[in-house]
Amino acid sequence: MVRPYQPGDEVGIAEAHRRSIHELCSKDYAPEQIADWGGARIKPERYVESITKNSEKFFVLDDSGTIGGFAGWFGEEIQGFYMHPAYAGQGWGKQLFAVAEADYWQSTTHPTCTIISTITAKPFYEKLGYKVVGPYVRTFRSGVSLDCWKMEKQRPA
Numbered sequence: 766m767v768r769p770y771q772p773g774d775e776v777g778i779a780e781a782h783r784r785s786i787h788e789l790c791s792k793d794y795a796p797e798q799i800a801d802w803g804g805a806r807i808k809p810e811r812y813v814e815s816i817t818k819n820s821e822k823f824f825v826l827d828d829s830g831t832i833g834g835f836a837g838w839f840g841e842e843i844q845g846f847y848m849h850p851a852y853a854g855q856g857w858g859k860q861l862f863a864v865a866e867a868d869y870w871q872s873t874t875h876p877t878c879t880i881i882s883t884i885t886a887k888p889f890y891e892k893l894g895y896k897v898v899g900p901y902v903r904t905f906r907s908g909v910s911l912d913c914w915k916m917e918k919q920r921p922a
């Protein structure tokens with residue numbers, strides 16, 4: 766079931782996030798990038814802060830209490846979209862993303878939706894109609910950086 770975030774989901778969200786980076790993104794990024802990106806910066810309270818203070822909208826895939834993935838949007842961007850490896854590659858990501866994207870289009874008047882995509886997720890977004898705007902380097906406070914792609918989709922007519 767895909768549903769909006771509920772308090773308490775943040776522990777499962779953090780686990781899905783960490784495992785997604787370590788087990789799915791590790792094919793496209795170096796071990797030192799994975800260690801930093803999927804390391805101590807992943808803390809349940811960070812999602813709570815984004816949702817409560819920054820009004821980020823979060824949706825989760827809930828499999829009888831196990832968080833199978835999550836997708837969030839804020840401003841003009843879908844910001845966090847990660848599947849737990851046990852739930853990836855089965856069509857669940859597409860369903861979860863569709864709910865978050867529909868909420869974005871309904872809740873905003875922005876003409877475009879932006880995504881800073883990992884190398885890993887680029888083919889997924891391309892399938893859903895997102896186009897590459899250009900390369901984008903995401904740099905963490907630690908100084909570690911990730912090569913990503915800035916992608917955009919036009920509001921459907």
Ligand SMILES: CC(C)(COP(=O)(O)OP(=O)(O)OC[C@H]1O[C@@H](n2cnc3c(N)ncnc32)[C@H](O)[C@@H]1OP(=O)(O)O)[C@@H](O)C(=O)NCCC(=O)NCCS
Binds near residue numbers: 885889892
């Ligand atoms: C990218 C990700 C979210 C996709 O979720 P998923 O549940 O695996 O995707 P789905 O099974 O719903 O696939 C939907 C479609 O995309 C395609 N697809 C998904 N990943 C793909 C890939 N890497 N290459 C090519 N096609 C891909 C599927 O074949 C499927 O196609 P279909 O609709 O024609 O059958 C997931 O793999 C993931 O969490 N990756 C690591 C984290 C990450 O990089 N997140 C993005 C942050 S910006």
